[in-house]
Amino acid sequence: MPKDHGIGASSKRREDVRFLTGEGNYTDDINVNGQAHVFFLRSDIAHGTLNSVDTSAAEGMPGVVKVFTGADFEAVGSVPCGWQVTDKHGEPMQEPRHPVLAHGKVRHVGEPIAAVVAETLEQARDAAEAIVVDITDLPAVVDMKEAVKADAPKVHDDLTSNLCYDWGFVEENKGAVDAAFEEAAHVTTLELVNNRLVANPMEPRVAVGDYARGTGDHTLYTTSQNPHVIRLLMGAFVLGIPEHKLRVVAPDVGGGFGTKIFHYQEEAFVTFAAKACNRAVKWTSSRSEAFMSDAHGRDHVTKIELALDKDNNFTALRTDTYANMGAYLSTFAPSVPTWLHGTLMAGNYKTPLIYVNVKAVFTNTVPVDAYRGAGRPEATYQLERLIDKCAHELKVDPIKLRRQNFVMEFPYATPVAVEYDTGDYVATMDKLEEMADIAGFQKRREASEAKGKLRGFGVNCYIEACGIAPSNLVGQLGARAGLFESCTVRVNATGGLVVMTGSHSHGQGHETSFSQVVADMIGIPEEMVEIVHGDTANTPMGMGTYGSRSLAVGGSAMVRATEKIIAKATKIASHLLEASESDVELKDGAFTVAGTDKSVAWGDVTLAAYVPHNYPLEEIEPGLEETAFYDPSNFTYPSGAYACEVELDPETGQVTVERFSAADDFGNIVNPMIVTGQVHGGLAQGIGQALLENCAYDSDGQLLSASYMDYAMPRASDLPFYDVDHSCQTPCTHNPLGVKGCGEAGAIGSPAAVVNAVLDAMRSGGKDVEHIDMPVSPNRVWEAMNG
Amino acid sequence: MYNFDVEMPTTIADAVAALGREEAQPLSGGQTLIPTLKARLAAPSVLVSLHGIPEMKGVCKNDAGQVCIGGATTHATVAADAAADYPALASLAARIGDPAVRNRGTIGGSIANNDPSACYPAGVLASGATIVTNSREIAADDYFQGMFDTALEEGEIVTEVKFPVPEAAHYEKHLQPASRFPLVAVFVAKFADGVRVAVTGASENGVFRWTEAEEALSANFSADAVAGLKADGSEMISDLHGSGTYRAHLVGVMTKRAVAAMG
Structure with missing residues (x-):
């Protein structure tokens, strides 16, 4: 029987009432009295020497408040990178300076060169056209393998090359891995591209800087997944503002997908300019700006090899990846192809020996960073494409080959440094085979063929590391931040609760699901719990939302704080009930003395906490407010099995x-409906990557897919009705809720399933194509079938 | 966008007069022009709206049996009001863009712009329609002169398009996945005196007639008649979404499918 409230219930998303009625409060809805507007003049060339930026004409234009160039930010810090990767020689990565406004050189199309603050946006744009920029074009580096050649033009003149780092993992295993390949009965090799993507949240980025001269207080309103992280990075590293003089507010945020994790120079600019102009300064990204200034995702070029023994057991895996960093290091960019990718290369399989090499490369393109899944989709895609190719070469069933090599016992320590606590890959595959109706496939194929179409079937297994992350571990791996989470639970006198979390909700429905947990623990209606997030002024220091971490880490902090509340409330209740504390239990919103009908309601206890007339003041303080910080002891490891069935038109390639x-x-x-919705969204993005989305540059570094005319987003009609199941549940062993995280799974597990299905369809049409790169466009399919 | 004046004439004569102003630009549905202005890629001093001119709106049938569509008629209106008399053309209109585009965009605006990937030019050219302007009538074969290029003179506006109604017709479209403009689309119109085949989306020279297919179909109107034909790929558009070779191939496939759909 499905629950109708609390943990396990599909409670309706309370936040949707305001979102669907136009009552949301997004950053662009925030207008500060007297605010001015900024327009950024952005580079239209990919690489060049900035000889001069003449703003004199612009400064005299109507409505102009002030014009800024890179020179105004020379004394200001570099936009920081939050993760330092150590290369295979033990040396730190190369880390270039990242200016707020370009200085000396421009390094990608879209890099801001100057900024005009004016009374209106149109006036700022008019004035920007009067700025005279003298640039000497330099040859651009776009292709990663070209970029690392000795004679390639350098993106950063003060670095030794365009190689950010050359990372080997686990370096000590390399010899053993190579030896296993020597002894292999079969080796499958695959080269592939993981296509660059633009995140495209529905709400573009917005930043409003405000400054109170009377107090010296700065406020930044921004579209962020993690306002505390922005406050720390921008305050401490860029502008030198201590936390107590800087408030960062990320109100309702319309989708993040990773690209709103990072600290961007526009945020630093409006904060800086608000003080310099003594005016609030607002920036709202246009969609065109978003394409060339939001951090992009993916963009890996990989060669991967699998060794097997004569019985088709996986014996070793070896990968060689080039990962595009773009022109600068975005906040978490170095961690994505390394610790979020290399550590996942074991997948669901007990391959005993693995070696991962990653070369991170600077190019004259927009910075690349985490995008839904971040490193884990790249790992899953290459592994699951490789296994499919291998199964085909060996003429064995791809599901059987996977099953034969599944990890079966938990906990399982992989050869790539992580330990899976729980999982049951057989159970999810069994469930998948039932859902996908494999038995009926042949009939469906025949029906397609009767229409002149081909039909293909593809599967994909995935494992991801979520609940990011144990701070001491990531610290050893180069993170420059802790990755704990926080929560303050404030109980009001009449029994309602305000839960202040360091997590951030930008579509995930935390206001609903977090309430369900607290309400369930106390036994009160969900409506009595309010979730507050997104403002550094009224939430404890927390690291925000990404990496499917909110419930696993933020939810755990919330549970810990609520447990403290319950413990204290139980003390108060035992005083009121004149009973021993050990005899008092909380159930359904009332404290009862065990074995009696004596009880006191939740609201009477909370009232006593704030009106302590009859209260053990000599033993405990009045009030009922507790804070907890939670640092996970391990990652969580959601896993699953996906199947895709495609129809292919051999004449058009569609x-x-x-x-x-x-x-x-x-x-x-906690909330099955929200989980289903998260999987649906992830699948849309994964299928979008597989079939449609393609962020492409030409050889001069011009962005070819710079608008929706050329960047294909998945539409509803591009997607089928999904069959989604999450009844296979092996609870996480190390967090109090036993939850693993669900936000990224869909995007991680779907691309290879789609591509495997496409290749299967082609084979059924007599065309044995080894591989086809994403997006699997009609043109590519047709060429592959007719090449 | 930059500042501009707006004129709202209610007659063709007033519109033509207003277009005599310096750097004047006609504005019909604005589905291309407004984004261009927003991107600051054009700076007209005055926009002359053709939206409020009753004599340029609506679908009717003239004494010669032609379907006559006012230049300022929206795609949505054509989709609804031409459905009975010229279903293939109504179907073309019904599949342009999305509902917002179809309720603003107009036939006159589309063919005056002559985007190489627009739908209407294929329907107009394949139908052998006549383009009526404020000053003359132009045969479709003379009107389309290349990518974004037409026979229209400065200040001349499309007031009406007159379509002879073929015995049968069909518009077959393969979508560019991002914009959902045609990557390649073909309009086949079968008249008593022969077949006309117009192709959009494919050529660097804009919409064109595929004469080899026309000849083959005029001799033998069947999908088999064009099955072996290959369009010339030498001047086809080649971009992120499709090579010239692929587009040339699609011209054949779309033509064959259009004919097959006409049964």
Whole structure:
């Protein structure tokens, strides 16, 4: 029987009332009295020497408050990178300076060169056109393998090369891995590209800087997934503002997908300019600006090899990846192809020996950083494409080959430094086979063929590391931040609760699901719990939302704080009940003395905490407010098995997704409806990557897909009705809720399923194509079939 | 966008007069022009709206049996009001863009712009329609002169398009996945005196007639008649979404499918 409230119930998303009625409060809805507007003059060339920026004409234009160039920010810090990767020789990565406004050189199309603050946006744009920029064009580096050649033009003249780092993992295993390949009965090799993507949240980025001269207080309103992180990075590293004089507010945020984790120079600019102009300064990104200034995702070029023994057991895996960093290091960019990618290369399989090499490369393109899944989709895609190719070469069933090599016993320590606590890959595969109706596939194929179409079936297994992350571990790996989470629970006198979390909700529905947890623990209606997030002024220091961490880490902090509340409330209740504390239990919103009918309601206890007339003041303080910080002891490891069925038109190359089945193991689930929605969204983005989305540059570094005319987003009609199941549940063993996280799974597990299905369809049409790169466009399919 | 004046004439004569102003630009549905202005890629001093001119709106049938569409008629209106008399053309209009585009964009605006990937030019050219302007009538074969290029003179506006109604017709479209403009689309119109085939989305020279297919179909109107034909790929558009070779191939596929759909 499904629950109708609390943990496990599909409670309706309370935040949707305001979102769907136009009552949300997004950053662009915030207008500060007297605010001015900024327009950024952005580079239209990819690489050049900035000889001069003449703003004299612009300064005299109507409405102009002040014009800024890179020279105004010489004394200001570099936009920081939050993760330092150590290369295979033990040396730190190369880390270039990242200026707020370009100085000396421009390094990608879209890099801001100057900024005009004016009374209106149109006036700022008019004045920007009067700025005279003298640039000497330099040859651009776009292709990663070209960029690392000795004679390649350098993106950063003060670095030794365009190589950010050359990372080997686990370097000590390399010899053993190579030896295993020597002894292998079979080796499968695959080269592939993980296509660059633009995140495209529905709400573009916005930043409003405000400054109170009377107090010296700065406020930044910004579209962020993690306002405390922005406050720390911008305050401490860029502008030198201590936390107590800087408030960062990320109110309602319309989608993040990773690209709103990072600290961007526009945020630093409006904060800086608000003080310099003594006016609030507002920037709202246009969609065109978003394409060339939001951090992009993915963009890996990989060669991967799998060694097997004569019985088809995986014996070793070896990968060689080039990862595009773009022109500068975005906040978490170095961690994505390394610690969020290399550590996942074991996948769901017990391959005993693994070696991962990653070369991170600077190019004259927009910086690349985390995008839904971040490193884990790249790992899953290459591994699951490789296994499919291997199965085909060996003429064995791809599901059987996977099953044969599944990890079966938990906990399982992989050869790539992580330990899976729980999982049941057989159970999710069993569930998938049932959902996907494999038995009926042949009939569906025949029906397609009767229409002149081909039909293909593809599967994909995935494992991800979520609940990011144990601070001491990531510190050893180069993180320059802790990755704990925080929560303050404030109980009001009449019994309602305000839960202030360091997590941030930008579509995930935390206001609903977090309330369900607290309400369930106390036994009160969810409506009595309010979730507050997104403002550094009224939430404890927390690291925000990404990496499917909010419930696993933020939710755990919330549970710990609520446990403290319950413990204290129980003390108060035992005083009121004149009973021993050990005899008092909280159930359904009342404290009862065990074995009696004596009880006191939740609201009477909370009232006593604030009106302590009859209260053990000599033993405990009045009030009922507790804070907890939670640092996870391990990652969580959601896993699953996905199947895709496509129809392919051999004449046009058009591929349509006809069926998609997803069997996930997310551990315990708080709100099944929200989990289903998260999987749906992830699948849309994964299928979008597989079939449609392609962020492409030409050889001069011009962005070819710079608008929706050329960047294909998935539409509803591009997607089937999904069959989603999360009944396989192996709870996480190390967090109090037993939850694993569900936000990224869909995007991680779907691309290879789609591509495997496309290749299967082609084979059924007599065309044995080894590989096809994403996006699997009609043109590419047709060329592959007719090449 | 930059500042400009707006004129709202209510007659063709007033519109033509207003277009005599310096750097005047006609504005019909604005589906291309408004984004261009927003991107500051054009700076007209005055926009002359063709939206409020009753004599340029609506769908009717003239004595010659032609379907006559006012230049300022929206795609949505054509989709609804031409459905009975010229279903293939109504179907073309019904599949342009999305509902917002179809309720603002107009036939006159589309063919005056002559985007190489627009839908209407294929329907107009394949139908052998006549383009009526404020000053003359132009045969479709003379009107389309290349990518974004037409026979229109400065200040001349499309007031009406007159379509002879073929015995049968069909518009077959393969979508560019991002914009959902045609990557390649073909309009086939079968008249008593022969077949006309117009192709959009494919050529660097804009919409064109595929004469080899026309000849083959005029001799033998069947999908088989064009199955072996290959369009010339030498002047095809080649971009992120499709090579010239692929587009040339699609011209054949779309033509064959259009004919097949006409049964």
